[in-house]
Amino acid sequence: MIRLHRLAIAAVAAALAACGSDSSTAPTVTPVLGASASALSSSAVKLTFNAKSGDTGYNIERAEGAAGSFIQVGTVAAPSGGGAVSYTDANLKVSTPYRYRIISVRGSSTSSPSAELSVTTLAFGSAAAEIASDITSNRTLFADTTYTLKGFIHVANGATLTIQPGTTIRGDFNTLGSALFVLRGAKIMAVGTAEAPIVFTSSRPVGQRQAGDWGGLIIVGNAPINRSGSVEIEGSGTDGQAIVGGKNYQVLYSGGTTPTDNSGELRYVRVEFAGFAPSLNNELNSFTFAAVGSGTKVSFVNSVSGLDDSFEFFGGGFDLSYAIAYEGEDDQFDMSEGWSGRMQYLISYKSTNVPIRTGAGSYATDMQGIENDGCNGSGCDLGFDTAPFTQPVVANFTLVGAGVQSVHGAGGGFGMMLRRGTAGYYVNGVIARFPAAGISLRDAATYARAGSTPTPNLATADLAVKNVYIADAPLAFQATSATQNAFDLAGNAITFSAATTAASLFAALPAASASPAGPSAFDFTPVAGSPIATGGLSTFTGKLAAKAGTAVTGTAFLGAAAPTGPKWWLGWTNYARN
Numbered sequence: 001m002i003r004l005h006r007l008a009i010a011a012v013a014a015a016l017a018a019c020g021s022d023s024s025t026a027p028t029v030t031p032v033l034g035a036s037a038s039a040l041s042s043s044a045v046k047l048t049f050n051a052k053s054g055d056t057g058y059n060i061e062r063a064e065g066a067a068g069s070f071i072q073v074g075t076v077a078a079p080s081g082g083g084a085v086s087y088t089d090a091n092l093k094v095s096t097p098y099r100y101r102i103i104s105v106r107g108s109s110t111s112s113p114s115a116e117l118s119v120t121t122l123a124f125g126s127a128a129a130e131i132a133s134d135i136t137s138n139r140t141l142f143a144d145t146t147y148t149l150k151g152f153i154h155v156a157n158g159a160t161l162t163i164q165p166g167t168t169i170r171g172d173f174n175t176l177g178s179a180l181f182v183l184r185g186a187k188i189m190a191v192g193t194a195e196a197p198i199v200f201t202s203s204r205p206v207g208q209r210q211a212g213d214w215g216g217l218i219i220v221g222n223a224p225i226n227r228s229g230s231v232e233i234e235g236s237g238t239d240g241q242a243i244v245g246g247k248n249y250q251v252l253y254s255g256g257t258t259p260t261d262n263s264g265e266l267r268y269v270r271v272e273f274a275g276f277a278p279s280l281n282n283e284l285n286s287f288t289f290a291a292v293g294s295g296t297k298v299s300f301v302n303s304v305s306g307l308d309d310s311f312e313f314f315g316g317g318f319d320l321s322y323a324i325a326y327e328g329e330d331d332q333f334d335m336s337e338g339w340s341g342r343m344q345y346l347i348s349y350k351s352t353n354v355p356i357r358t359g360a361g362s363y364a365t366d367m368q369g370i371e372n373d374g375c376n377g378s379g380c381d382l383g384f385d386t387a388p389f390t391q392p393v394v395a396n397f398t399l400v401g402a403g404v405q406s407v408h409g410a411g412g413g414f415g416m417m418l419r420r421g422t423a424g425y426y427v428n429g430v431i432a433r434f435p436a437a438g439i440s441l442r443d444a445a446t447y448a449r450a451g452s453t454p455t456p457n458l459a460t461a462d463l464a465v466k467n468v469y470i471a472d473a474p475l476a477f478q479a480t481s482a483t484q485n486a487f488d489l490a491g492n493a494i495t496f497s498a499a500t501t502a503a504s505l506f507a508a509l510p511a512a513s514a515s516p517a518g519p520s521a522f523d524f525t526p527v528a529g530s531p532i533a534t535g536g537l538s539t540f541t542g543k544l545a546a547k548a549g550t551a552v553t554g555t556a557f558l559g560a561a562a563p564t565g566p567k568w569w570l571g572w573t574n575y576a577r578n
Contacts, residue, residue: 027054027106027107027109029055029104029105029106029109029110029111030052030104030111031102031103031104031111031112031113031114031115032049032050032051032052032058032085032102032104032111032114033049033050033052034048034049034050035047035048035049035050035102035114035115035117036048036049036117037098037100037117037118037119038119039119039120039121039122040088040122041121041122041142041143041144041164042094042095042121042122042123042124042126042142042143042144042164042166043090043091043092043093043094043121043143043164043165043166044088044089044090044091044092044121045088045089045092045098045100045119045121046086046087046088046089047060047086047087047088047089047100047102047117048084048085048086049084049085049102049114050082050083050084050085051078051079051082051083051084051085052078052082052104053081053082054106055078055082055104055105055106056077056078056105056106056107057075057076057077057078057105058075058076058078058085058087058102058103058104058105059072059074059075059102059103059105059110060072060073060074060075060076060087060089060100060102061073061100061101061102061103061113062089062098062099062100063098063099063100064093064096064097064098064099065096065097065098065099066097066099068099070099070101070113073089074087074089078105092121093121094121094122094123094124094143094166094196095120095121095122095123095124096120096121097118097119097120098118098119098120098121099116099117099118100116100117100119101113101114101115101116101117102114122144123144124143124144124166124167124168124196125143125144125145125146125167125168126144126145127144127145127146128145128146128147128148129145129146129147129148130147130148130150131147131148131149131150131153132150132151132153132245132246133153133245133246134153134154134155134156134243134245134246135153135154135155135156135159135161136156136157136159137157137159138159138160138161138162139159139160139161139162140161140162140163140164141161141162141163141164141167141169142164142167143164143165143166143167143196145167146168146169146170147167147168147169147170148169148170148171148172148203149169149170149171149172149178149179149180149214150172150174150178150246151172151174151176151177151178151245151246151247151248152177152178152179152181152215152236152239152246152247152248152249153178153179153180153181153245153246154181154182154183154245154249154251155180155181155182155183155186155187155188156183156185156186157185157186158185158186159186159187160186160187160188160189160264161182161186161187161188161189161190161264162189162190163188163189163190163191163192163198164198165191165192165193165195165196165197165198165268166192166193166196166197166198167192167198167199168198168199168201169198169199169200169201170200170201170202170203170214171200171201171202171203171213171214171215171216171273171274171276172203172214173202173203173204173213173214173357176239176248176278177214177215177248177276177278178214178215178276179214179215179216179217179218179235179248179274179276179284180200180215180216180217180218181218181219181220181233181236181251182217182218182219182220182263182264183220183251184220184221184222184253184256184291185222186263187262187263187264188219188263188264188265188266189264189265190264190265190266190267190269191265191266191267191268192267192268192269192300192572193268193572194268194300194571194572195571195572196268197268197269197270197300197302197572197573198268198269198270199269199270199272199574200216200217200269200270200271200272200274201270201271201272201273202214202272202273204273206576206578207578208578209272209273209305209576209578210273210305210354210355210356210357210360210578211273211274211275211305211306211307211327211329211354211355211356211357211360212273212274212275212276212277212283212306212307212356212357212360212361213273213274213276213357213360214273214274214276215235215274215275215276215278215284216271216274216275216276216284216285216286216287216288216306217269217271217274217286217287217288218233218236218251218284218285218288218290219263219264219287219288219289219290219292219296220233220251220253220263220290220291220292221253221256221261221263221289221290221291221292221293221296221316222256222257222258222261222291222293223256223258223259223260223261223291223292223293223294223315223316223317224256224257224259224291224315224316224338224388225253225254225256225290225291225314225315225316225337225338226315226337226338226374226375226380226386226387226388226389226390227254227315227337227375227377227378227379227380227386228254228379228381229254229378229379230252230254230255231252231253231254231314231378231379232250232251232252232253233251233252233253233288233290234282234283234284235248235276235277235278235279235282235283235284236248236249236250236251236278237249237250237251238278238279238282248278253290253291253314253315254291254379256291256293256315256316258293259293259294259316259317260293260294260295261291261292261293261294261295261296261316262293262295262296263292263293263295263296264296264297265296265297265298266297266298266299266301267297267298267299267300268300268301268572269300269301269302270301270302270303270304270572270573270574271286271287271301271302271303271304271306272286272303272304272305272306272574272576273304273305273306274286274303274306274307275306275307275308275329275360275361276307276357276360276361277307277308277360277361281361281362283307283308283330283360283361284308285306285308285309285310285311285312285334286303286304286306286308286309286310286311286325286328287301287303287310287311287312288312288314289311289312289313289314289316289318290314290315290316291314291315291316292313292316292317292318293316293317293318294316294317294318294319294341295318296318297318297319298318298319298320298321298323299320299321299322300321300322300323300568300572301320301322301323301324302323302324302325302326302569302572302573302574303324303325303326303328303332304326304327304573304574304575304576305326305327305328305329305354305576305577305578306328306329307329307330307356307357307360307361308328308329308330308361308364309328309330309331309332309333309334310325310326310328310330310331310332310333310348311323311325311332311333311334312331312334312335313333313334313335313336313339313341314336314337314339315336315337315338315339316338316339316340316341317338317339317340317341317342317392318341319341319342319343319551320341320342320343320344321343321344321345322345322568322569323343323345323346323347324346324347324348324349324569324573325346325347325348325349326348326349326573326574326575327349327350327351327352327354327575327577328348328350328367329353329354329356329363329364329367330364330366330367331364331367331368331369331370331371332348332350332368332369332370332399333346333348333369333370333371333394334370334371334372335370335371335372335373335390335392335422335424336372336373336374336375336376336390336420336422337373337375337390338374338375338387338388338389338390339372339390339391339392340388340390340391340392341392341393342392342393342547342548342549342551342552343392343393343394343395343397343552344393344395344396344551344552344553345395345396345397345560345568346394346396346397346398346399346560347397347398347399347524347560347569348369348370348397348398348399348400349400349522350367350369350400350401350402350407350408351400351402351407351510351512351513351514352402352407352512352515352577353407354577354578355577355578363409364409364412365409365410365411365412366408366409366410366411366412367407367408367409367412367413368408368412368413368414368415368416368417369397369399369400369401369414369415369416369431369434370394370397370399370415370416370417370418370426371416371417371419372390372392372416372417372418372419372422372424373390373419373420373421373422374386374389374390374419374420374421374422374423374445374446375390375420375421376420383421383445384420384421384443384445384446385421385445386421389421389422389423389449389462390421390422390423390424391422391423391424391462391547392424392425393424393425393427393544393547393548393551393552394424394425394426394427394429395425395426395427395428395429395548395552395554395555396427396428396429396555396558396559396560397426397428397429397430397559397560398429398430398432398524398559398560398561399415399416399429399430399431399432399434400432400433400502400509401413401415401432401433401434401435402433402435402512403433403434403435403472403502403512404435404512405435405436408434408435408436412436413434413435413436413437414434414436414437414438414439414440414478415431415432415434415437415438415439415470415473416431416438416439416440416465417439417440417442418439418440418441418442418446418463418465419440419441419442419443419446420442420443420445420446421443421445421446421448421449422446422449422463423446423449423462423463424462424463425458425463425464425466425543425544425547425548426464426465426466426468427464427465427466427467427468427537427540427544427554428467428468428536428537428554428555428557428558428559429467429468429469429558429559430468430469430471430505430532430558430559430560431468431469431470431471431473432470432471432472432473432502432505433471433472433473433501433502433512434472434473435473435474436473436474436475436478437473437474437475437476437477437478437479438468438470438473438475438476438477438496439465439468439470439476439477439478439487440477440478441477441478441487442478446463447463449461449462449463450462450463450464450487451463457542458540458541458542458543458544458545459541459542459543460542460543461543462543464492464544465487465492465494466492466493466494466537467492467493467494467535467536467537467558468492468493468494468495468558469494469495469497469505469531469532469535469558469559470494470495470496470497471496471497471498471500471501471502471505472498472500472501472502473496473498474498475498476489476494476496493535493537495531495535497531500531504527504530505526505527505530505531505532505559506522506523506524506525506526506527506530507523507524507525507526507527508521508522508523509522509523509524510522515577516575517575518574518575518576519569519570519573519574519575520570521575522569522575523567524559524560524561524567524569525561525562525563525565525567526557526558526559526561526563530563532557532558532559533557533558533563534556534557534558535557535558536554536555536556536557536558537554537555538554538555538556539554540552540553540554
């Protein structure tokens with residue numbers, strides 16, 4: 001009896017042990033079924049699969065290419081009761097293959113990975129769409145689609161136009177023209193990357209494109225200008241006054257009252273083959289900024305082979321950095337009507353007259369590197385002395401001309417033309433290969449901004465040109481006025497060397513007669529031993545320091561590229577003549 005009792009106790013203990021073991025065993029979790037992956041765009045992929053009852057969530061793992069290692073990139077909660085689940089993976093690389101797998105989670109337990117899913121993101125511009133009417137509510141343009149502007153398109157009614165990195169927008173080549181206007185109160189958020197710039201270009205194929213194929217990008221803000229009355233955007237108003245999408249109705253930019261107005265942001269943006277003239281001698285520009293306020297951000301912008309000005313600024317003022325103009329058929333940088341912005345790192349290169357579209361306009365007869373005016377024409381109530389003065393800070397500029405007067409026109413060929421009462425501070429620059437002269441100071445009102453002294457004082461003057469190297473030009477200053485050569489070269493650290501060639505200053509600069517194959521043909525870095533590798537104004541003082549603030553800083557070098565700094569124009573810019 002005792003022996004049987006012990007056997008019974010042992011059996012009960014074994015049974016109890018077995019029960020305890022079963023209760024602590026982790027549940028078996030199986031992978032999901034019915035999973036699929038599809039490319040949503042050039043930068044996003046969508047996963048879909050069926051949830052299983054009892055699952056609490058799912059871990060999403062991703063690998064790039066055929067050999068990449070898996071990493072967890074996200075999680076998603078399981079819907080109660082099961083059902084369909086989706087997950088979007090964004091910020092991916094364009095035209096890139098990816099592999100995905102999904103791991104089911106149930107409490108603290110996980111499944112083995114699901115079968116791998118393979119997908120490739122879409123290429124830039126793999127789809128096509130037309131924009132034929134005004135944009136009056138928020139809209140996003142996607143990089144996987146190439147958009148064609150069918151006429152004159154206006155972002156209006158306070159809408160925000162967002163453009164993804166890598167997106168291409170084409171201005172339609174047609175008889176009536178096309179352009180993109182961002183009107184007062186609206187915004188454009190065109191923020192590209194060096195690897196995926198946003199490109200506005202002609203609808204014609206490469207090799208057939210011409211300056212003036214389409215209008216360009218026009219941004220209108222609510223900042224003040226120095227002209228009174230109703231001032232119309234040059235080139236607008238040719239289709240009457242009716243506000244009809246796709247039509248070129250009148251656009252005004254006068255009467256602004258908000259210096260800090262915000263029209264959005266441009267970053268890594270190109271505008272190519274623009275400058276169409278909706279009426280005779282009434283061309284649009286590649287980039288037009290009219291009364292744009294300081295809340296706007298602009299950096300890394302490139303104009304290519306435009307028919308009129310590459311960059312034009314009418315009043316207002318904001319900070320701009322890293323801008324480059326190639327082969328514009330009028331002024332490369334044109335500031336007027338009270339423009340008060342701050343600029344640093346500018347490049348312009350002009351070597352030839354590129355082909356222009358028949359009927360779109362004509363070559364300018366006075367092409368300059370920089371052309372700055374105070375106030376001129378209707379609404380200048382005090383003539384050249386109308387406030388607010390055009391008073392920018394322009395620092396670290398490299399301006400290269402064609403060296404041939406016929407390219408610049410009879411009235412052109414100056415690296416900088418400062419006239420009509422303009423003010424401003426022009427420092428740490430390089431001017432080379434301009435056939436007329438390095439600088440033109442045109443009138444007494446402009447000279448008065450410098451304090452009527454041959455050595456302007458940065459503590460008191462409203463106009464100063466300091467620490468500038470002028471080479472490969474017949475004159476430092478235009479000699480047609482008694483005031484021209486009164487600017488003291490030595491006192492302002494202005495160096496003039498007519499015999500120094502433009503090409504000798506930089507690591508790589510094509511001859512004016514050459515046809516560069518692309519941006520890689522240029523290297524604006526000072527060559528070893530170049531005089532522009534030093535000589536910069538490193539410390540700002542007085543009015544210049546107050547105006548520059550923290551947006552523009554002094555440098556020990558001259559021009560737009562540091563001797564050992566990045567070649568910031570490579571990778572996102574374009575050089576093309578057709």
